[in-house]
Amino acid sequence: MASNSSRMRTIFRTKTSKALDKIEDPRDLLDDSYDQQVKLLQQVRQALAEVATAKKRIDLQGQELGQRYQRLGAQAKEALDQGREDLARAALERRSLIERQVAQLQSQYAGMQKQTSQLEERERRLSEQIAAFRIEKETIKATYTASEAQVRANEAVAGIGATIDDVGTSLDRARDRVAQMQARAEATDELLNSGALRDLTAPPDADIERQLAAMSAQAEIDRQIRELKGETPDAASGRPRSGGDDAGEWLSIGQGPNPT
Template identity: 45%
Template sequence: MGLINRMETVFKSKMNKVLNRMEDPRETLDYSYEKQLEMLQDVKRGVAEVTTSKKRLQLQRAKLMQSVGKLDSQAKDAVTADREDLARMALERKAALMQQVEGIDTEISELEKQEEKLIASEKRLSTKVEIFRTRKESIKAGYSAAEAQVRINESVTGISEEMADVGLAIERAENKTEEMKARAEAIDELMEVGTLEDLTGPQDDIERELAKISAQTSIESELARLKAEAGKEPEKPEKPEGKEAGKGAEK
């Protein structure tokens, strides 16, 4: 049971973090506002239903009172005609109708009380809903402004996920560029010392060697000319050590 409770706690914690990241306060506020509007509409429908019921009873009462007036007139006519029996019958019916009228008056009074309470509740709820709407729009505007500021700051500082990806891409591109430059310089150096052949060049091995000899001869000739102009004798080439050793052996 302990392991299950821990797993449940971890799961709820993870889900709470996910929901917090997914939740948009503006959507939550709009949803709450819609629910309050639904409650307000329910109250208004309740007021309308109570008012309709009261109007229906009032119409019924008016019809009963018309009947009461008619019976009262009939009772008077019966007394005038010396028909006490008819007068008594009319008065009995009138009394029964008056009892119904009294019951309807009681119901109308109760409905009026309910109507007053519902109207008062509707006014209070309407005020709260309007205050919530104003507050909601203010909070949404502040959240949108803060969200925009965060995005701007993240873009400037490069701490957002998108900018971090861009930064990594730039870093990789720079690293590859440096690697290519180093590789190009290394190849140029190897080609210069003759380790690598320039397969696209027109010269072969013999031509390259002859070109080196020609260049060296030209350098030596130029050096001899400069020394002659300066009045210096050209240095005699040193004899190889092998030949000197051979002469010593002959002696």
């Protein structure tokens, strides 16, 4: 009963780990982060457009008040020329009211001008940040994909299961995941090259064939040593092993002793 319970826990942990790996794929996390930054940039641009629209309305109102201001000034002068001081005074009173209104519009326009400059600077910096993040995001995604493929290939050859650590939800965690994947790929390469892991793609009885080949090579070396010491008929007679001319002697290199 205890054994079955332990097996169930192991299966559950394995499935949970695979599900988390699928959910916390750093490539998806990076794409989500990039999309959030793009949405923020769109909001800044929308705010910039709204401020620009409001500033334009104030500008139009200011132009209209400016025209009335000039017209009232001309009317006040014309009224005085015609001896109507009362009309001139009324025109100047209205002109004074317009001055106060224009002063308020000027203050609002200056504030919106400052706000526009701030939003434009924020939009510029955010655009540069997003462009840099996009390049780094694609680089990390490509590196992760290549490393993941390499690990899967190495694990398939070695016959070992793949285990991947949890992935974070930020750019730093994605970088750590890529580093872990690259280190694992290098480790499996080293294990395969050193022979610590058996290559399941090798033909059967390959180890025996390697040993026989090594013994054959050692026997050939022993024969050549005896020949150099004069322990063979060819060395004693001082004749070359091959009966051909000097130009063809290279053809016999590595072919063993001449049977004749």
